[in-house]
Amino acid sequence: MQKKAVVLLSGGVDSTTTLAFAKIEGFEIYALSFHYGQRNIFEVEQAKKIAKFFGVKEHLILSIDLKAIGGSALTSEKISLPKNRKLTDIGREIPSTYVPARNTIFLAYALAWAETIGAEDIFIGVNAIDSSGYPDCRLTYIKAFEQLCNLATKAAVEGKLQFKIRTPLINLSKAEIIKKGMELGVDFSLTHSCYDPLPDGKACGKCDSCQLRLKGFKEAGFHDPIRYVNSTNNTN
Amino acid sequence: MQKKAVVLLSGGVDSTTTLAFAKIEGFEIYALSFHYGQRNIFEVEQAKKIAKFFGVKEHLILSIDLKAIGGSALTSEKISLPKNRKLTDIGREIPSTYVPARNTIFLAYALAWAETIGAEDIFIGVNAIDSSGYPDCRLTYIKAFEQLCNLATKAAVEGKLQFKIRTPLINLSKAEIIKKGMELGVDFSLTHSCYDPLPDGKACGKCDSCQLRLKGFKEAGFHDPIRYVNSTNNTN
Numbered sequence: 325m326q327k328k329a330v331v332l333l334s335g336g337v338d339s340t341t342t343l344a345f346a347k348i349e350g351f352e353i354y355a356l357s358f359h360y361g362q363r364n365i366f367e368v369e370q371a372k373k374i375a376k377f378f379g380v381k382e383h384l385i386l387s388i389d390l391k392a393i394g395g396s397a398l399t400s401e402k403i404s405l406p407k408n409r410k411l412t413d414i415g416r417e418i419p420s421t422y423v424p425a426r427n428t429i430f431l432a433y434a435l436a437w438a439e440t441i442g443a444e445d446i447f448i449g450v451n452a453i454d455s456s457g458y459p460d461c462r463l464t465y466i467k468a469f470e471q472l473c474n475l476a477t478k479a480a481v482e483g484k485l486q487f488k489i490r491t492p493l494i495n496l497s498k499a500e501i502i503k504k505g506m507e508l509g510v511d512f513s514l515t516h517s518c519y520d521p522l523p524d525g526k527a528c529g530k531c532d533s534c535q536l537r538l539k540g541f542k543e544a545g546f547h548d549p550i551r552y553v554n555s556t557n558n559t560n
Numbered sequence: 561m562q563k564k565a566v567v568l569l570s571g572g573v574d575s576t577t578t579l580a581f582a583k584i585e586g587f588e589i590y591a592l593s594f595h596y597g598q599r600n601i602f603e604v605e606q607a608k609k610i611a612k613f614f615g616v617k618e619h620l621i622l623s624i625d626l627k628a629i630g631g632s633a634l635t636s637e638k639i640s641l642p643k644n645r646k647l648t649d650i651g652r653e654i655p656s657t658y659v660p661a662r663n664t665i666f667l668a669y670a671l672a673w674a675e676t677i678g679a680e681d682i683f684i685g686v687n688a689i690d691s692s693g694y695p696d697c698r699l700t701y702i703k704a705f706e707q708l709c710n711l712a713t714k715a716a717v718e719g720k721l722q723f724k725i726r727t728p729l730i731n732l733s734k735a736e737i738i739k740k741g742m743e744l745g746v747d748f749s750l751t752h753s754c755y756d757p758l759p760d761g762k763a764c765g766k767c768d769s770c771q772l773r774l775k776g777f778k779e780a781g782f783h784d785p786i787r788y789v790n791s792t793n794n795t796n
Contacts, residue, residue, distance in 0.1 A: 390672065425712055436660040459713060472705060476664045482654070
């Protein structure tokens with residue numbers, strides 16, 4: 325029987341390439357996305373198209389209210405979103421776009437679903453290079469969560485499942501992720517990275533996430549196929 | 561300034577007594593409850609009354625859809641709920657009322673809220689004695705989650721907060737919890753434990769949770785003030 329994997333899918337470059345990694349390994353894919361009150365309202369729509377593109381077995385979209393908790397520029401209008409930062413400053417400090425315990429919440433749901441469907445592998449597109457410096461994207465955190473999975477669940481305690489948190493991108497630069505995604509057949513025109521897109525869906529080109537994406541495409545030597553507010557952002 | 565604590569509050573005997581412990585320690589209480597698709601639709605209403613009784617600073621009620629994930633007799637009608645089990649059988653095996661990764665999901669939200677409001681202490685009413693044998697109620701699991709908190713979050717990584725998962729009931733029997741609750745002024749008529757109450761709110765008296773509760777009150781030598789379907793259940 326084909327082995328199952330749960331893949332956290334935000335609809336960005338990293339999670340989409342991660343899904344492609346899981347697919348190439350032969351897993352039956354259970355993609356998991358969240359409406360969590362994020363500024364980018366297009367993210368989940370793009371995730372749906374990506375899930376369809378890859379022919380996933382199931383795409384579960386959960387609505388969770390992180391706006392009620394706040395504490396981040398992505399979920400609270402009270403906190404301003406950094407734009408036009410120097411690339412060398414990105415990742416040096418944890419920025420206001422950090423969402424408290426977001427990956428812990430996402431992984432907790434992924435674990436619940438994995439246990440229910442009998443999947444041992446949970447894929448998440450975290451990477452420590454060319455990242456925003458979020459603490460819950462580091463390998464040390466991921467390893468602690470993996471250990472937790474095998475203490476938290478009935479299936480693990482009874483020896484039926486041994487959970488693994490799979491992070492195929494952890495040591496790749498953004499350019500390497502994009503190159504690898506291209507090799508694996510990812511259609512990057514379906515992906516969306518901007519923290520704060522315009523109402524027409526165009527990416528701002530100025531937030532940390534757009535800047536890291538644009539730098540990645542440039543270094544990888546590919547044209548970024550998505551639409552930006554200012555087309556000069558995207559010069560490849 | 562008064563220190564803040566997040567308290568997970570289901571509205572049962574354990575979480576309510578845990579709240580009383582946090583209160584007596586002098587914390588400003590931020591109570592957190594969930595509509596998660598549980599069979600007991602009265603639970604959250606009782607939690608509201610308890611939060612009011614204790615004069616908490618804030619009571620956050622989040623709706624999260626664990627029904628969409630299923631895998632438990634508490635969240636799926638497809639899985640039958642054990643009733644009338646022998647007391648000596650309860651806790652020997654993990655029963656079908658186990659909800660995949662429930663405490664991991666609850667604690668993840670509690671962590672997000674704690675970080676946002678600047679609380680270091682997160683209280684949860686798990687206990688290993690007179691329990692249903694859930695893996696995510698054991699101290700080894702709780703310690704692993706505590707360790708995770710301090711890797712997962714900006715506030716911990718930056719040295720601003722050191723999270724502690726507080727489990728004042730971990731080594732108490734149900735009778736001891738009830739005695740302690742009485743000492744601390746808990747009004748147990750506000751609590752609700754039944755996994756599957758009747759539409760009029762009466763507890764079934766037969767599920768594991770009712771049985772553990774009734775045994776606890778009996779051993780503690782107190783009358784259980786809530787209403788049961790069959791009043792002979794409650795003979796003290």
